Amino acid sequence: ALEYYIADYALGRLAHALDKTADAKKYYARSLGYKNYYSKETGTLRPLMKDGSFLKPFDPEAGADFSNAPGFHEGSAWNYTFYVPHDVKGLARLMGGDRKFVDKLQMVFDKGLYDPANEPDIAYPYLFSYFKGEEWRTQKEVSRLLAKYFTDKPDGIPGNDDCGTMSAWAIFSMMGLYPDCPGSPHYTLTTPTFDRVTLHLDKRYYPQGDLVIEARRSAPDRSIIKKMTLGGKPLKSYRVNHDELVKGRRLVIE
Numbered sequence: 001a002l003e004y005y006i007a008d009y010a011l012g013r014l015a016h017a018l019d020k021t022a023d024a025k026k027y028y029a030r031s032l033g034y035k036n037y038y039s040k041e042t043g044t045l046r047p048l049m050k051d052g053s054f055l056k057p058f059d060p061e062a063g064a065d066f067s068n069a070p071g072f073h074e075g076s077a078w079n080y081t082f083y084v085p086h087d088v089k090g091l092a093r094l095m096g097g098d099r100k101f102v103d104k105l106q107m108v109f110d111k112g113l114y115d116p117a118n119e120p121d122i123a124y125p126y127l128f129s130y131f132k133g134e135e136w137r138t139q140k141e142v143s144r145l146l147a148k149y150f151t152d153k154p155d156g157i158p159g160n161d162d163c164g165t166m167s168a169w170a171i172f173s174m175m176g177l178y179p180d181c182p183g184s185p186h187y188t189l190t191t192p193t194f195d196r197v198t199l200h201l202d203k204r205y206y207p208q209g210d211l212v213i214e215a216r217r218s219a220p221d222r223s224i225i226k227k228m229t230l231g232g233k234p235l236k237s238y239r240v241n242h243d244e245l246v247k248g249r250r251l252v253i254e
Helices: 002-017 021-037 088-094 098-110 124-130 135-149 165-175 242-248
Strands: 186-189 196-199 211-215 228-230 239-241 250-253
Touching (some): 002 021, 021 088, 088 124, 242 250
Antiparallel strands (some): 196 211, 228 250
16 A cells, blocks of 8 residues: 555656646555554554554564565564655654654664664664754764675675665665655755765757765764865755756755
8 A cells, every 4th residue: 555655646747747637636646545553552553454543552663684574575564654745844744843753763773663674664764864953964874884784795785675775765864865755756865974976967859968975074973974065165955956956066065
């Protein structure tokens, strides 16, 4: 259900781009169906029975480590509860506000409930950046996860690469940007691993040339961003539109 809600959102974006207003509204409204699964009692998304009632008994941690759990596949409720990348602010309102959302999401990392080896929750660390003043949590967690789970050893990837998903997460994160919402042409910025990355863009579509990401880190805590510029101009937001990014040509992160 959650995956289809994200697909509905992407279809809505496509319909909007094609000026299909009615279809855009229909698919966007349908993408918000995840709200039916939110349980105030547990503070998580929770499986529904045929009669519309919530599953009982229910353990939000059941299903971790790919064990079987009713209503979830290859994960627990904690691996799926924040799996609403197209309506992060709406989910925060369900949870009681931005502060409660951030605290609950941080708890997932602090208690080891995050699973770096499966798609539903791999965007979790980037969700902090939707809340002003909390972007440092994204930078801290991404740096920590890269160091812990991605190495040059034989077991240097956290699980099944699933058509390159884990590798793509690592490469995007190392470059310093991540597309955390399918269907949305935006990236969330984080601290690059590399001092300099050059993306050679296809000149048929990007005649302006390559995109360069440069990291200049001198602060004691190199994982936290102090300031950024794009195209030589100060960049205040930690989320950037694709067109804005490629037209800027040079992203400098300090």
